[in-house]
Amino acid sequence: MIGKLNHVAIAVPDLDKAVAVYRDALGANVSAATDEPDHGVTVVFVELENTKIELLHPLGDNSPIQPFLDKNPSGGMHHVCYEVPDIMVARDRMQAEGARVLGDGNPKIGAHGKPVLFLHPKDFCGTLVELEQA
Secondary structure, eight states: OOOSEEEEEEEOSOHHHHHHIIIIISOOEEOOOEEETTTTEEEEEEEOSSOEEEEEEEOSTTOTHHHHHHHOTTOEEEEEEEEESOHHHHHHHHHHTTOOBSTTSSOEEOTTSSEEEEEOGGGTTTOEEEEEEO
């Protein structure tokens, strides 16, 4: 059911510093920062040949990233995102398999302008999983 790895998301306490590491030290192509108010984050994408790294920084006081950074002050891997051909079919299959879809179970539009859902990390080996419609 899942397709290719779309991105690995890393929560960062200092977005400018993280951008500098990827752009200057590693020589990667780094996008401009984009605020995603519906998700409570500011995102930057590091473009790689075979996938992307998404740098996440809290946007606003109610950001879902802030509790993660409170527990991991240096930042760290937050989630992995896999592409699926049909988000609703994927959601229904995950729920039928007993996986918990976070939120109200309905997709939101993600940073790439496509529908996304998040799956509970306890159902996926301790890893928060994002599904994005390809």
